[in-house]
Amino acid sequence: MSARKAGGKQSAPSYARRNTQWWLSLLEEAHKLEWPPTIKGQKWRVFLTFSSTVRNHDSQKVLRTSPVFPADKGFRPPDLTRGVHYICFFCFDPAFPVLGRLIRRAPKRLREGLLYSTGLASIILLTRESRDFRIVEDVVESKARSKEMWRVENGRIVSFTCGCLPSPPLTNVPEVFPYESLPLVPRTTVDEFVANIGLLLPKIQLHIPSEVSTFVQLIELVNELVAEMVYVLNPKGRIPGTLAEYSSEQLGGSPSLRNRILHQNTDRVVQINAAMSYISTQALSGAVPILDRRSLIRRYSLLGVGTATLALTRIAHRIDQAFAKGALEDVLNDRGSDAAPLPGLDMLPDYDASQWREFSSDSWSAEVRPRPRYPKLPYFSGRLGFREAEYTVTAALQAIAAGAGPGWSLLTLTHEMLHGHVRNLLAMLFQGDPNRRPDHKWQEFYDRFAGHCRGNPSTRERLLDSLRTIVLFYCCRTMTHGSLTREIPAKHSQSDDEFELGFPLLTNDNLWLAYEMEYRNISEIFVHVLDLHYFYFSSVSNYIPLVWRSWSQVPQVWGDLRQYMLRSLLVVASKTDGSPYERFAVLGQG
Numbered sequence: 001m002s003a004r005k006a007g008g009k010q011s012a013p014s015y016a017r018r019n020t021q022w023w024l025s026l027l028e029e030a031h032k033l034e035w036p037p038t039i040k041g042q043k044w045r046v047f048l049t050f051s052s053t054v055r056n057h058d059s060q061k062v063l064r065t066s067p068v069f070p071a072d073k074g075f076r077p078p079d080l081t082r083g084v085h086y087i088c089f090f091c092f093d094p095a096f097p098v099l100g101r102l103i104r105r106a107p108k109r110l111r112e113g114l115l116y117s118t119g120l121a122s123i124i125l126l127t128r129e130s131r132d133f134r135i136v137e138d139v140v141e142s143k144a145r146s147k148e149m150w151r152v153e154n155g156r157i158v159s160f161t162c163g164c165l166p167s168p169p170l171t172n173v174p175e176v177f178p179y180e181s182l183p184l185v186p187r188t189t190v191d192e193f194v195a196n197i198g199l200l201l202p203k204i205q206l207h208i209p210s211e212v213s214t215f216v217q218l219i220e221l222v223n224e225l226v227a228e229m230v231y232v233l234n235p236k237g238r239i240p241g242t243l244a245e246y247s248s249e250q251l252g253g254s255p256s257l258r259n260r261i262l263h264q265n266t267d268r269v270v271q272i273n274a275a276m277s278y279i280s281t282q283a284l285s286g287a288v289p290i291l292d293r294r295s296l297i298r299r300y301s302l303l304g305v306g307t308a309t310l311a312l313t314r315i316a317h318r319i320d321q322a323f324a325k326g327a328l329e330d331v332l333n334d335r336g337s338d339a340a341p342l343p344g345l346d347m348l349p350d351y352d353a354s355q356w357r358e359f360s361s362d363s364w365s366a367e368v369r370p371r372p373r374y375p376k377l378p379y380f381s382g383r384l385g386f387r388e389a390e391y392t393v394t395a396a397l398q399a400i401a402a403g404a405g406p407g408w409s410l411l412t413l414t415h416e417m418l419h420g421h422v423r424n425l426l427a428m429l430f431q432g433d434p435n436r437r438p439d440h441k442w443q444e445f446y447d448r449f450a451g452h453c454r455g456n457p458s459t460r461e462r463l464l465d466s467l468r469t470i471v472l473f474y475c476c477r478t479m480t481h482g483s484l485t486r487e488i489p490a491k492h493s494q495s496d497d498e499f500e501l502g503f504p505l506l507t508n509d510n511l512w513l514a515y516e517m518e519y520r521n522i523s524e525i526f527v528h529v530l531d532l533h534y535f536y537f538s539s540v541s542n543y544i545p546l547v548w549r550s551w552s553q554v555p556q557v558w559g560d561l562r563q564y565m566l567r568s569l570l571v572v573a574s575k576t577d578g579s580p581y582e583r584f585a586v587l588g589q590g
Contacts, residue, residue: 020052022077022115024087024124025065026302037291044157044291046080046087046150048126054299064294066286066303067401068124071114072103078113078126081155088133089121089290090144091207095307099123101140110135118400119286119295120207120306121148146207146288162288167206174219177226186229186266193222193269196276203280207287208310214317217375221391222272225265232258244434268390275377275392282309282379297380297397308400309379315410316378316393319417327371328361328421329428332464335364342466348452348473349503354577359463374420385554388416390423398553406549414535415547418527426523429467445472446508453505471522475514479504484521484563528567529574540572 028042049055054065078085092098099116102123106114113126125136133149148162176197179190197219204211227240235251235258243251243261251258285295286304295304342359344352375391382397393416402408432441448465449472451457458465480502482488506514515522528547536543548568551557557564569584576583 020050022068022070023047023049023051023054023065024068024115024117024302025049025055025063027061027063029061039157039159045155046152046157047155048077048080050077064302066117066119066295066300068115068117068303071099071116071123072111074108074112075114076112078128080126080152083154084128085152086125086127086130086133087150087152088125088127088136089148089288089303090123090125090136091121091146091288091306092123092140092142092144093208093210093310095122098140098142101142102136106136106139110139117303118300118305118308119303120284120310121146121286121288121290121303122307148288148290160289160291162290164206164288167209170201170205170212173201173216174223176219177223177230179226179230181233182226182229183233183262186262186269189266189269189273190222190226192273193276196273196280200276200280200284203284203287207284207306211283211313214375214377217373218272218377218391221375222269225268229262229265232261245431245436245438250437271389272377272391275379278379278381279309279377282306283313300400305380305400308403312378312380312395312410312413315413316376316417317373319414320373320376320420323417323421324373325368325370327368329424330371331361331364331368332425332467333428335361335367336464336467337462339463341461341463342470345452345466345469345473346457347455348469349477351473376417376420386412386416386550388419390420393417393420406546407553409546409550411535411546412550415527415531418530418534419523422523422526422530425526426471426519429464429471442512443508446511449473449511450505453503472511472515474522475511475518476504476506478514478518478521479506483518484524484566486518487562524567525570528571532571532574538575540575543571544568 025047027045027047028037034041045061048068054063090098095116099114099122102114103111110125110127110132115124115126116122117124123136125132130149130151133147137143143165146162146164148160150157151159176190176194179187182190197215201212201215204215224240224242228243231237231240231243232251235248239246239248239251246257281296282304283306284304285293286300286302286306287293290303293304295301297305339359342353343355377392379392379394380397380400381387381394384394385396387394393413395410395413396408399408399410399412403410430441430445432444445468448458448461449469452469452473453476478486478488480488531547532538532540532543536546551564573583
């Protein structure tokens with residue numbers, strides 16, 4: 001007897017139930033174009049459907065849809081195509097504590113129609129009573145920042161009402177530095193920024209007021225870039241503090257230097273403009289009035305991903321606030337030039353790191369002065385995935401749908417945020433005296449390092465000098481030992497159990513080239529080690545499985561397994577004492 005006959009009607013497989021969800025969809029007239037859209041002209045039809053994929057109910061209509069999720073196990077889907085229903089949208093901030101209060105306190109008939117979404121309008125109520133639109137705020141004892149209600153008759157929207165809490169006027173917003181003297185391309189680039197800010201900032205103030213300070217900081221940052229560009233075009237008067245490493249004579253006498261600064265700063269503003277376009281659509285699409293805006297992420301085209309973007313933003317800002325509070329760059333800059341050097345570096349390539357543990361910066365924690373937070377623009381990207389740049393940090397678009405799983409976890413963001421932190425640390429380490437020319441500073445760094453290699457280190461060494469020595473020593477070692485991305489064939493000696501590994505002291509220019517080529521690898525090593533210790537409480541047993549779950553989703557990892565295996569070994573080795581041979585011998589035995 002078959003299983004079907006023996007057990008009667010069979011339930012759907014568990015994987016089908018797990019992969020099927022509710023969709024709130026809107027169909028509008030595709031052939032009738034009007035702006036602003038009207039209820040009468042667009043003839044909007046609303047559907048609530050249960051499907052594993054996006055479904056278009058009519059290929060001749062424009063579809064806007066978003067996944068929605070029942071908030072209570074007693075959810076009862078209404079038939080929106082019959083009778084009168086009201087669809088109520090609420091934007092609370094923060095949203096999910098409010099949702100929790102609704103589930104605990106709301107009467108059963110409200111819970112049966114309660115949904116949530118990843119959009120800015122994150123709480124949705126389906127009801128037959130218009131008075132429920134007001135009851136929700138009474139139940140949770142909180143005012144929604146904005147809200148909207150659609151009256152739906154036999155599946156069509158016949159009217160809607162919406163409103164937002166009044167927002168205070170924008171104050172203390174700096175003007176953009178005068179840029180009329182710039183050439184056409186940088187001038188139009190700054191024009192774009194001015195237009196972006198003028199459009200975006202009032203909307204941020206209305207819907208996400210907590211983020212206004214980020215955009216004010218962004219204006220101040222762009223002003224620094226613009227002031228530099230204006231000055232290098234006409235190097236007269238007081239030089240901007242951000243160009244203090246150059247003299248007016250240097251800038252005035254070097255057209256190539258001026259052009260490099262002009263082009264680099266223009267590129268930076270281009271990056272900011274591009275990120276602001278993403279922020280505008282991802283953070284604000286789906287904001288009240290919902291019918292006026294479409295999200296460019298098609299799977300979320302009705303309600304957008306505003307709440308998900310806000311969560312991403314707050315994770316990134318919280319991490320950056322921790323970096324700013326610790327101000328490690330400033331601590332090392334202030335104290336590292338006076339502190340004693342690390343021992344054991346006098347006779348490179350032989351070194352002894354056994355006492356380095358005693359030179360922790362924790363001893364200066366009581367003297368830390370928090371620095372200003374760097375403004376970062378977080379958004380989701382299907383092309384970039386998880387990535388960090390000077391002004392942006394992105395998360396994989398897949399994380400919106402699969403962020404609760406280890407493969408696309410937002411915890412990956414800690415790694416990306418650390419890239420900016422490490423970049424600041426390396427910049428501080430190699431900046432030297434800001435009033436000296438870069439080539440003179442590099443010559444001094446090289447001479448100090450060469451002294452260690454020749455057994456004649458300077459008697460004026462300090463902690464910062466030691467840290468630079470370690471980085472430059474690594475760069476020389478890559479010539480014989482290889483690195484994350486450089487493979488070096490091993491040369492066997494007469495005994496098959498031994499390898500010949502030399503140590504070349506590179507010339508001044510070649511060492512700089514080696515540092516440039518290895519910069520990304522140096523950054524990755526620091527980032528992985530700090531990620532383990534900052535965010536995973538130094539627990540290798542947690543870190544390694546989780547990071548490999550994330551890597552397993554990325555195709556390029558499978559194309560270069562060697563590099564990622566080395567990254568893992570280096571992280572584990574950072575938890576092991578002893579010489580390099582002893583540390584990696586322990587790994588081999590494990």
